[in-house]
Amino acid sequence: MALLEGKVAIVTGGGRGIGRAHALALAAEGATVVVNDLGEAEFGGEGQSNSGPADEVAQAIVAAGGRAVADTTDISDWDGAGAVVRAALESFGRLDIVVNNAAISRFGPIDVISRLDWERTIAVNLTGTAALSHWAAAHWRETGPEPGRRIVNTSSAVGLIPWPGNPMYTASKAGVAALTISCALDLAELGVRVNALAPAARTRVSATVAPDLMKPVEEGFDRMAPENVAAVATYLASPLCPYTGRVFGILGDDLTVFDGWTVSRHLNNAERRWTPQDLQAALADVPLQQEVTAQAIPGVEAAASPPKEVLEALAALEKA
Numbered sequence: 285m286a287l288l289e290g291k292v293a294i295v296t297g298g299g300r301g302i303g304r305a306h307a308l309a310l311a312a313e314g315a316t317v318v319v320n321d322l323g324e325a326e327f328g329g330e331g332q333s334n335s336g337p338a339d340e341v342a343q344a345i346v347a348a349g350g351r352a353v354a355d356t357t358d359i360s361d362w363d364g365a366g367a368v369v370r371a372a373l374e375s376f377g378r379l380d381i382v383v384n385n386a387a388i389s390r391f392g393p394i395d396v397i398s399r400l401d402w403e404r405t406i407a408v409n410l411t412g413t414a415a416l417s418h419w420a421a422a423h424w425r426e427t428g429p430e431p432g433r434r435i436v437n438t439s440s441a442v443g444l445i446p447w448p449g450n451p452m453y454t455a456s457k458a459g460v461a462a463l464t465i466s467c468a469l470d471l472a473e474l475g476v477r478v479n480a481l482a483p484a485a486r487t488r489v490s491a492t493v494a495p496d497l498m499k500p501v502e503e504g505f506d507r508m509a510p511e512n513v514a515a516v517a518t519y520l521a522s523p524l525c526p527y528t529g530r531v532f533g534i535l536g537d538d539l540t541v542f543d544g545w546t547v548s549r550h551l552n553n554a555e556r557r558w559t560p561q562d563l564q565a566a567l568a569d570v571p572l573q574q575e576v577t578a579q580a581i582p583g584v585e586a587a588a589s590p591p592k593e594v595l596e597a598l599a600a601l602e603k604a
Contacts, residue, residue, distance in 0.1 A: 285314075286312075286313045286314030287313040287314065287518070287522040287523065287524065288310060288313040288314045288315035288381070288518075288521065288522060289313075289314035289315075290314070291314070291315045291316070291380040291381055291432070291521075292315065292316045292317075292318070292372055292376045292377075292378050292379050292380050292381070293307075293310050293315045293316070293317050293318070293379075293380065293381035293382070293383060293521065294317075294318045294320060294368055294369070294372055294379065294381070294382050294383065294416065294420070295307040295310065295317060295318070295319060295320065295383040295385060296320045296321070296359050296368070296383065296384055296385050296386035296412065296416060297320070297321055297385040297386030297387060298317070298319040298320055298321050298337075298338060298341055298383075298385065299319065299321030299323060299336075299337025299338045299340065299341055300321065300337050300487070301485070301486070301487035301510055302385060302438075302483060302485055302487055302510040302513050302514065303321065303383075303385040303386065304337075304341050304510065305485075305509075305510035305511045305513065305514035306383050306385055306513075306514045306517050306518075307319050307341050307345065307352070308341065308344065308345065308514070309511065309514035309515065309517065309518045310381070310383070310514075310517075310518060310521060311345040311348065311350040311351075311352060312348075312350075313518055313522070314350075315350075315380075315381065315521075316350070316351040316352065316376050317342070317345055317350070317351075317352040318352070318353055318355050318368065318371055318372045318375070318376075319338045319341045319342045319345075319352055319353070319354050319355065320338065320355040320356070320357060320359065320368050320386070321337045321338040321341075321354075321355075321356065321386070322356055322357075322358050322359075322386075323335055323336055323337045323338060323356055335354055335356045338354035338355060338356055339354045341354070342354040351376070353371065353375050355367075355368055355371050357371070359386055359408070359412040359415060359416050360404075360407035360408045360411055360412045360415075361415070362411065362415045362418075364415075365412065365415035365416045365418070365419055366415075366419040368416060368419070369416070369419040369420055369423055373423070379420060379423060379424075380432060380433055380434065381433070381434045381435075381436070381521045382416055382417065382420045382434070382435045382436070383435075383436045383438075383517060383521065384412065384413040384416055384417065384435065384436070384437045384438055384460075385438045386408060386409075386412055387408060387409045387438060387453075387456075388404065388405055388408045388409065389405070389450065389453045390404075390405055390450070390452065390453070391449055391450050392449070392450075393448065393449060393451065394451045397451065397452060401452055402452045405452040405453055405456055406452060406455070406456050406459075409453065409456035409457065409459075409460065410455075410456040410459040410460060410463070413437055413438075413460050413463060414463060417435055417437075417463075417467055417478075420435065421467070421470075421471055421474065421476065424471075424474045424475075424476060425474060428474075429473060429474050429475045430474070430475045431475045432475065432523060433471075433474065433475050433476040433477070434476065434477050434478075434479075434520065434521045434522075434525075435464075435467065435471075435476060435477075435478040435479075436479060436480070436481065436517050436520045436521055437460050437461075437463065437464045437478070437479070437480040437481070438457075438460065438480065438481050438483065439457045439458075439460040439461040439464065439480045439481065439482045439531055440453070440454075440457035440460075440482050440483075441482045441484065441533055442454050442457060443455075443456070443457025443458040443459075443460065443461055443482070444457075444458065444461055444482060444531065444542050444544070446458070457482075460480060461480055461482075461531050461542075461544070464478055464479065464480040464529065464530075464531065465478075465529045465544075468528040468529030469529065472528060476528075477520075477525065477527065477528040478528055478529060479520045479525070479527055479528060479529070479530050479531070479532065480530070480531045480532070481513060481516060481517060481520070481531075481532055481533075481534060482531055482532065482533040482534070482540075482542065483513040483516075483533070483534050483535070484508070484533075484534070484535040485508050485509065485510045485512060485513045485534075485535070486500070486508040486509065486510060487510070505536065505537070506536075507535065507536030507537070508535075508536070512534060512535075512536055512537070513534050516532060516534045516539070520532070530542075531544070548570075548574075549570060551566050551567075553566070572590075572595055573590060573591075573592070573595070
């Protein structure tokens with residue numbers, strides 16, 4: 285019997301890239317799929333919308349003997365996200381799995397980005413994830429506890445180990461990671477396991493940012509194939525996964541498990557309020573950089589934040 289036989293899943297951003305791979309992989313394991321994709325022409329979340337991407341994936345699933353419908357609801361609208369849940373219930377009578385994959389990305393440092401850049405990125409990446417999770421969980425609470433429910437969110441390594449040049453995307457994906465843990469705590473009583481992916485694969489965004497790295501390989505293992513990510517999403521959506529509230533990184537065949545922020549030092553001031561001078565002395569041996577465990581991001585041997593050159597630039601300015 286297929287892993288997901290009898291399950292109904294929603295996949296947002298399911299018309300292209302990683303989302304498309306998710307939808308096809310879930311269907312291959314027996315799930316019925318609502319393929320949600322607004323179909324915007326541009327990867328930055330602009331341009332004319334169309335149903336083509338969602339329709340194509342839904343038709344591919346049906347042609348392979350599965351069941352699927354296309355949906356073009358804008359999940360960044362809180363109430364609109366409820367329509368996706370209703371579509372699943374009206375079409376198939378139940379909902380078991382939510383894969384929050386839809387995302388956009390815009391680039392620029394905090395002093396360059398616009399209010400629209402910020403608001404649209406947060407709306408799609410973070411609010412969209414929260415909104416669809418809200419409506420799915422509200423339905424599950426109304427129907428009562430039942431085992432086998434799953435939410436799979438999409439965070440990012442840059443949300444957990446921030447990089448420069450994209451503050452709104454970084455913030456949104458950090459928010460998704462925290463939201464994942466919070467929802468896992470809240471929804472366990474309803475039989476819901478909530479986990480997140482931090483994927484690296486070939487998408488419209490990554491192909492634009494790193495075109496050489498993202499080229500398909502002619503032979504051998506394609507590390508950047510979206511299907512590598514979909515395999516992990518299928519595991520997280522299946523009865524085989526015992527985890528909840530965890531974030532898993534995946535690049536090719538490299539799987540990582542993120543443990544989030546940890547406390548590296550605890551200092552006590554003997555029931556006296558800290559002064560700036562006290563803090564200067566107490567923190568004197570705390571490294572300026574936050575060390576990151578080697579291989580926390582697949583393919584990156586070691587990292588630290590902020591990078592050495594950032595600290596050197598600040599020190600040079602302060603000495604001038």
